[in-house]
Amino acid sequence: MADHQNYIHDHTHSNDHATHPDLDGHTLSDGEVWEAALRELLLEKGVITLPELNDQMNRTASQSATFGASIIAKAWTDQKFKKALLANPKATIADLGHDISTMPDLVIVENRVDVHNVVVCTLCSCYPRYMLGPPPEWYRSAAYRARVVRDPREVLIEFGLNISAEKTIRVYDSTADLRYMVMPLCPPGAEHTPVKHLQTIITRDSMIGVGLPRLP
Amino acid sequence: MTDDKQAKSHTHVETRGAHDLGGFLNHLLAHGIDARISREEMPKTPYEERADAMLLLLSNAGKGFLNIHAMRRASEQFTHEDYLKLSYYDRWLKAMAALCIETGVFSDHEWQAKKQQVILQNKAAQKRISD
Numbered sequence: 001m002a003d004h005q006n007y008i009h010d011h012t013h014s015n016d017h018a019t020h021p022d023l024d025g026h027t028l029s030d031g032e033v034w035e036a037a038l039r040e041l042l043l044e045k046g047v048i049t050l051p052e053l054n055d056q057m058n059r060t061a062s063q064s065a066t067f068g069a070s071i072i073a074k075a076w077t078d079q080k081f082k083k084a085l086l087a088n089p090k091a092t093i094a095d096l097g098h099d100i101s102t103m104p105d106l107v108i109v110e111n112r113v114d115v116h117n118v119v120v121c122t123l124c125s126c127y128p129r130y131m132l133g134p135p136p137e138w139y140r141s142a143a144y145r146a147r148v149v150r151d152p153r154e155v156l157i158e159f160g161l162n163i164s165a166e167k168t169i170r171v172y173d174s175t176a177d178l179r180y181m182v183m184p185l186c187p188p189g190a191e192h193t194p195v196k197h198l199q200t201i202i203t204r205d206s207m208i209g210v211g212l213p214r215l216p
Numbered sequence: 217m218t219d220d221k222q223a224k225s226h227t228h229v230e231t232r233g234a235h236d237l238g239g240f241l242n243h244l245l246a247h248g249i250d251a252r253i254s255r256e257e258m259p260k261t262p263y264e265e266r267a268d269a270m271l272l273l274l275s276n277a278g279k280g281f282l283n284i285h286a287m288r289r290a291s292e293q294f295t296h297e298d299y300l301k302l303s304y305y306d307r308w309l310k311a312m313a314a315l316c317i318e319t320g321v322f323s324d325h326e327w328q329a330k331k332q333q334v335i336l337q338n339k340a341a342q343k344r345i346s347d
Contacts (some may be wrong), residue, residue: 025342025345027338027342028335028338031303031305031309033331033335033338034310034313035263035266035267035270035305037330037331037333038267038309038312038313040330040334041316041330042274042321045321045322047279047281048270048273048274053266053270053273056269056270056272056273056278057265057266059272060265060268060272102276103277122238123235123236123238123288124288125304134260134268136257137254137256137257137258138253138254138255138256141253141254142244142249142300143244143249143250143251143252143253143254145237145238146237146238146239146240146241146244147251147253149238149239150238150239150241158253158255159255173238176284176285
């Protein structure tokens, strides 16, 4: 538990973090006031406890796209696994020993030579956090949500990704109950590379569809 | 498919919910929102990290206290101005507070009083630091 306490201390500069976390002299923004007020009320009412809050912050800090990349890398090198993963992602990932039963449903869309996929959540910012870690700021932005469904090609160019006109671009709109992620194309020849190395080239952005795997 | 002209007319009547942004670039522009996508990686600030943790703790991925759909509904009821003006976490914080009041976790009176207390504590701390 001590490391959890340290975790919150790292961010607060105060020993009485339960009630006064950010009192370093700056005037609190509206959001900071709301956060402090909500947290204090939830703690006072016993809805949440401080250890639970710290544990959750630790869990979130431990999530990253490395997990999603390891799954994609395995699929690239194991056709049987890939088939199962695309057909039934959650069950196939659970079979590897990961407990994701409480997580929203997941669909993995495979890029093809003639089809590039990209993911958005236009209504909210739904994102497969347990696969990719916390969503980047731009994924949650109004600009990305509004624009990528209308003109994906142009938006992808802004991300430095020029998809040839012959390729179809499909935009998948995630929801609170069902989240999409992309299985990027394996760079030619890379399927014989060890999984451990492969997963380092599979970037977060390549699994959202706004990037490609880094060339080995 | 909605064309731009239709999107523009929506901007004026605003029959859509504030959250329904897909394809409505003109709607953003009409509200003065930057249409450029900033690719800067923005690490969460400490208060955003705590807001994020509370959101997950309360949601169905955590304690199931406030259903994620209820939380979405709360933020989808914001005015277009509020929805677009508020940052991601401020939107969730406002929605979480609204739902806690709605479901009786705490009263509106307690919420107002607690916010006031936080503001006063902040002012007192500022005074201590400047003294």
